[in-house]
Amino acid sequence: MSELQDRIKTVVENEPVALFMKGTPQMIMCGNSDRALRALREAGAPVTAVDILVDPAIRQELSQLSGWPTIPQVFIRGELVGGADIVEELAETGELEEKLSAALGPEYREQAEERVVSVV
């Protein structure tokens, strides 16, 4: 495993909610990343964002790791939840909040802080 893939894996495994997106929450560069972030925000998720546009290798190594071909990708406690369509769908049905609550504890909203980390 490359060092980059190792660092990606560390984020996926250690962050409560990891969002690999195009751009950052402050400067979103893609409509689908925006959709995923909005759904997570509405559910009160503590989002840790990684901007994959910083280096094209990130996307490649991430997809290799997750087996998911597109961006954004959302992980809750290391588990791939899906891309924008799935996260939106789960938010609409209330399952996203259930998932967050089951994985992070019912008080998860209280630590809902947004941050950005780099893997390069």
Place this chain on the structure above:
Amino acid sequence: MTTSEIIEATLRSAFPGATELAVIDRTGGGDHFQVVVADARFEGLSLVDQHRLVYEALDGPLQDGAIHELRIKTKGAA
């Protein structure tokens, strides 16, 4: 064949038992698509695994850049 037709034909052959199958060109530009597939194969699978089956089926047009954006909606047989 337009990309939309290629996507539909590819999905039809990948999901021959689909009870619903639709390809919508979201912007009219021929590269942003919404696909809807209902198939008994999806029943019991997580949404991630359901979408994976669609991605696998459309690997060709996704790889060659014909699809710029793909939105997926999957469900069990109607």
